[in-house]
Amino acid sequence: MTKARPIAAITVLAIFAMAALLITPLGAQQLSDRAKQIGGKFMCMCSCNQVLTECNHVGCSTSAAMLKELNQSLSRGNSEDAITQMFVQEFGTKVYAEPPKSGFSLVAWALPSIYLFVGTGVVIFVISRWRKRPVQQAASASGVPGISAEMLERARAQASRETQD
Amino acid sequence: MDVFGSFALVLAFVCAVYAFGGGIAAIITRHPLLIKSTRQAGITTCCLIFLATFSLEYLFFSDNFSAAYVVSHSNRDLSTFYKIAALWSGQEGSLLFWSFLLSIYVFSVLLTYRNKNGELMPYVGVVMAGVQIFFLTLNNFIENPFKALAVPGADGLMNYVARADGNGLTPLLQYPEMVIHPPNLYSGYTGFTIPFAFALGALLARYPGEKWIHLTRKWTMIAWMFQSMGILLGAHWAYAVLGWGGYWGWDPVENASLLPWLTGTAFLHSVMMQEKRGMMKVWNVWLVFCTFLLCILGTFLTRSGVVSSVHAFANSKIGNWFVGFMAITVLVCLGAYLKNRDYLASENQLDSIVSRESSFLFNNLILLVACVAVLSGTLFPVFSELLTGNRISVGAPFFNKVNIPLGLLLLFLTGVGPLLAWRKTSTESLKRNFGWPLAMGLVAGVIALVFGFRQFYSWICLILCVFVASTVLLEFYRGAKVIRARSGASFVASAVELTMRNTRRYGGYIVHMGMVFVFIGLAGAAFNRDIQKDMRQGDTMQIGPYNLVLQGFDTKPEKNYTAQRLLVEVLQDNKPTMMLYPEKRRFSTTEENGTMVAIRSTLKEDLYVVYAGTSPDSGLPVLHTYLNPLVKWIWFGGVVVVFGTLVALLPNRRTVLVLSGAQQPAAQPFVPGLTPSATMREGHD
Numbered sequence: 070m071t072k073a074r075p076i077a078a079i080t081v082l083a084i085f086a087m088a089a090l091l092i093t094p095l096g097a098q099q100l101s102d103r104a105k106q107i108g109g110k111f112m113c114m115c116s117c118n119q120v121l122t123e124c125n126h127v128g129c130s131t132s133a134a135m136l137k138e139l140n141q142s143l144s145r146g147n148s149e150d151a152i153t154q155m156f157v158q159e160f161g162t163k164v165y166a167e168p169p170k171s172g173f174s175l176v177a178w179a180l181p182s183i184y185l186f187v188g189t190g191v192v193i194f195v196i197s198r199w200r201k202r203p204v205q206q207a208a209s210a211s212g213v214p215g216i217s218a219e220m221l222e223r224a225r226a227q228a229s230r231e232t233q234d
Numbered sequence: 235m236d237v238f239g240s241f242a243l244v245l246a247f248v249c250a251v252y253a254f255g256g257g258i259a260a261i262i263t264r265h266p267l268l269i270k271s272t273r274q275a276g277i278t279t280c281c282l283i284f285l286a287t288f289s290l291e292y293l294f295f296s297d298n299f300s301a302a303y304v305v306s307h308s309n310r311d312l313s314t315f316y317k318i319a320a321l322w323s324g325q326e327g328s329l330l331f332w333s334f335l336l337s338i339y340v341f342s343v344l345l346t347y348r349n350k351n352g353e354l355m356p357y358v359g360v361v362m363a364g365v366q367i368f369f370l371t372l373n374n375f376i377e378n379p380f381k382a383l384a385v386p387g388a389d390g391l392m393n394y395v396a397r398a399d400g401n402g403l404t405p406l407l408q409y410p411e412m413v414i415h416p417p418n419l420y421s422g423y424t425g426f427t428i429p430f431a432f433a434l435g436a437l438l439a440r441y442p443g444e445k446w447i448h449l450t451r452k453w454t455m456i457a458w459m460f461q462s463m464g465i466l467l468g469a470h471w472a473y474a475v476l477g478w479g480g481y482w483g484w485d486p487v488e489n490a491s492l493l494p495w496l497t498g499t500a501f502l503h504s505v506m507m508q509e510k511r512g513m514m515k516v517w518n519v520w521l522v523f524c525t526f527l528l529c530i531l532g533t534f535l536t537r538s539g540v541v542s543s544v545h546a547f548a549n550s551k552i553g554n555w556f557v558g559f560m561a562i563t564v565l566v567c568l569g570a571y572l573k574n575r576d577y578l579a580s581e582n583q584l585d586s587i588v589s590r591e592s593s594f595l596f597n598n599l600i601l602l603v604a605c606v607a608v609l610s611g612t613l614f615p616v617f618s619e620l621l622t623g624n625r626i627s628v629g630a631p632f633f634n635k636v637n638i639p640l641g642l643l644l645l646f647l648t649g650v651g652p653l654l655a656w657r658k659t660s661t662e663s664l665k666r667n668f669g670w671p672l673a674m675g676l677v678a679g680v681i682a683l684v685f686g687f688r689q690f691y692s693w694i695c696l697i698l699c700v701f702v703a704s705t706v707l708l709e710f711y712r713g714a715k716v717i718r719a720r721s722g723a724s725f726v727a728s729a730v731e732l733t734m735r736n737t738r739r740y741g742g743y744i745v746h747m748g749m750v751f752v753f754i755g756l757a758g759a760a761f762n763r764d765i766q767k768d769m770r771q772g773d774t775m776q777i778g779p780y781n782l783v784l785q786g787f788d789t790k791p792e793k794n795y796t797a798q799r800l801l802v803e804v805l806q807d808n809k810p811t812m813m814l815y816p817e818k819r820r821f822s823t824t825e826e827n828g829t830m831v832a833i834r835s836t837l838k839e840d841l842y843v844v845y846a847g848t849s850p851d852s853g854l855p856v857l858h859t860y861l862n863p864l865v866k867w868i869w870f871g872g873v874v875v876v877f878g879t880l881v882a883l884l885p886n887r888r889t890v891l892v893l894s895g896a897q898q899p900a901a902q903p904f905v906p907g908l909t910p911s912a913t914m915r916e917g918h919d
């Protein structure tokens with residue numbers, strides 16, 4: 070018990086300190102580059118399969134042209150939605166870096182959560198079934214009061230296996 | 235030599251067919267001579283594939299430009315080093331290389347178990363031969379690397395010709411890591427064939443007990459280790475060569491390599507449930523089947539053109555063959571399972587939810603969810619096009635949003651799992667094992683907040699990394715302390731002795747520690763910064779604590795390319811630190827450009843400098859500089875993971891069983907310190 074106290078004290082203190090620090094805002098954060106932020110939502114159309122702002126293939130004229138178009142559009146005061154529309158009209162839906170959260174694309178977003186929920190359900194079902202399962206009684210099944218050397222050896226091996234990390 | 239190689243491939247195909255057909259006959263008749271001859275046919279198949287591969291490599295080394303494959307992927311000025319890599323740079327050669335690596339495994343298995351496990355090995359031999367037949371079919375009839383160069387003559391007939399020089403190797407592949415990355419990755423892919431063959435063989439043969447798992451453990455670990463190395467080397471290649479400042483772009487081909495790694499990792503954990511408790515037998519068999527199928531699927535994605543990728547080979551009709559092979563494999567696995575599923579009945583019950591068994595179940599759940607999430611994201615563009623007519627891209631932002639929380643959950647389980655006991659964990663044990671690691675993690679979280687850490691996922695990752703590292707170190711500390719107290723050896727010697735007594739357990743902990751380092755490196759990505767600027771000579775660029783001064787340019791002619799270099803002086807706190815030389819390369823034969831990033835790498839951060847071409851507006855060279863924190867931890871973590879796996883592959887150091895009251899042997903310095911349970915563990919790991 071005496072050993073557990075300093076650990077508990079440190080843990081509680083740490084949780085309080087964390088809560089206090091989390092609600093303390095930092096100084097005004099530097100504004101991110103808007104073009105970079107919006108560009109991160111599109112794919113480069115040079116078929117490199119990279120995000121527009123991350124495509125840096127030597128001589129990639131596609132990303133350069135797309136970024137130029139993006140910058141020009143921003144300087145004209147266009148909104149993010151308008152820019153998105155512009156790129157989708159020009160390149161189709163494959164220009165999205167991530168599927169939009171509407172229509173059929175919602176399926177892409179929903180699938181991982183479905184996997185997780187279904188998987189968790191399966192694990193819980195398996196655990197509950199395993200917990201209900203009767204233990205195999207190897208020794209008593211023999212119906213004899215004595216245990217043979219072979220059975221004892223097998224039981225020892227099993228115990229050894231099960232205590233092994 | 236091309237005729238020789240071609241002939242060796244045909245003979246290999248014939249031998250593989252005999253090993254397969256004769257193997258089935260041997261299983262039915264159980265004739266000893268037939269069993270022996272099919273095994274020898276399997277070994278001969280491998281030797282012939284070795285000969286074919288060496289023949290193709292000889293064609294590269296001898297600059298034989300009458301072979302179409304050599305013309306397409308090599309030239310006279312290509313260095314010897316890269317002529318090795320040219321072997322797997324194209325579709326045909328890489329498929330032969332696949333067969334070659336698979337043959338190394340098959341050859342080793344057939345020789346290792348030639349006089350052992352007589353009931354099981356004919357089944358294993360048949361499965362391995364079946365896989366070899368598939369790849370030899372591709373090598374011989376679909377993508378033959380020994381095709382002679384031919385051009386149509388005036389009479390309309392094809393005339394065999396020889397070129398004076400070849401087209402050269404793709405510039406992106408002319409980098410040292412490309413000589414070691416594909417062999418590692420392919421060794422991972424092909425290596426999973428062995429546990430698959432044993433699992434399917436054991437199921438078909440109704441081979442008793444968990445012996446097939448004991449037999450395949452080291453093969454699975456070897457394959458997993460190569461897969462891990464392959465993935466990390468590929469990431470490092472992308473980081474150092476492609477010049478986009480990152481190492482993992484969630485490209486379909488990258489994802490394809492991750493899928494079998496995830497299921498393989500799940501198998502390496504869940505297999506312990508079967509070994510210790512006789513549970514999860516069905517699950518383990520299907521995990522092995524899925525891992526193998528995902529290896530084939532990964533190859534299919536890389537080679538079929540189904541998904542677009544910078545890493546993919548040219549489109550070809552080869553994809554149909556892979557689909558056919560996968561369909562047959564699924565049917566065979568399903569048939570074997572349905573016929574013999576009673577053989578896979580579980581033996582034990584779960585005593586408590588707070589137990590090692592439960593943690594493995596949840597570990598497998600997270601790994602599998604990550605796997606199917608990556609798979610469905612990778613294939614979503616294909617399905618969206620099929621179902622709606624619109625191809626919807628799924629890029630890095632989607633994968634990051636989905637996989638980062640899963641990765642953190644997995645990291646948490648990495649810390650929790652090993653500290654839970656089999657069967658049931660008491661509250662007292664939970665307090666004892668988790669108290670300090672939890673406190674350490676939380677303290678690290680507070681310190682991070684004090685220093686301005688406000689990226690949520692990175693912050694959680696840091697807390698979990700400290701938590702997991704503490705649990706691992708505490709395990710070593712406690713074990714080594716006991717040995718030290720009894721033996722008087724130094725702490726380090728005691729820790730080494732502890733590890734050598736149970737290499738699997740402590741090797742596993744080292745692997746976990748390696749993964750912690752990898753996660754630390756990944757957490758750093760949230761703080762990446764970059765700046766791009768057109769630079770005149772003498773111009774400076776500021777990023778973080780570094781000041782970069784463009785001192786000049788030069789041109790460096792090499793044998794196979796000409797490099798244009800920027801001479802960039804790096805000043806840190808206004809003191810000259812070093813010179814960096816980012817390059818653009820112009821390859822003479824292909825007229826293609828390449829890039830070579832200059833990186834100053836420390837454990838704290840990478841200063842990553844790219845010569846990003848010439849500005850079309852100003853005509854000046856463009857310098858793109860990134861400051862990427864903690865990246866080196868990823869590569870270091872990879873080394874630790876490999877080291878841990880190698881430790882886990884070592885046999886345990888023998889100790890003598892000591893029970894209370896038993897007479898102790900004289901010359902065993904560590905024996906008196908061992909508890910009976912500790913010594914009884916020997917031999918079961």
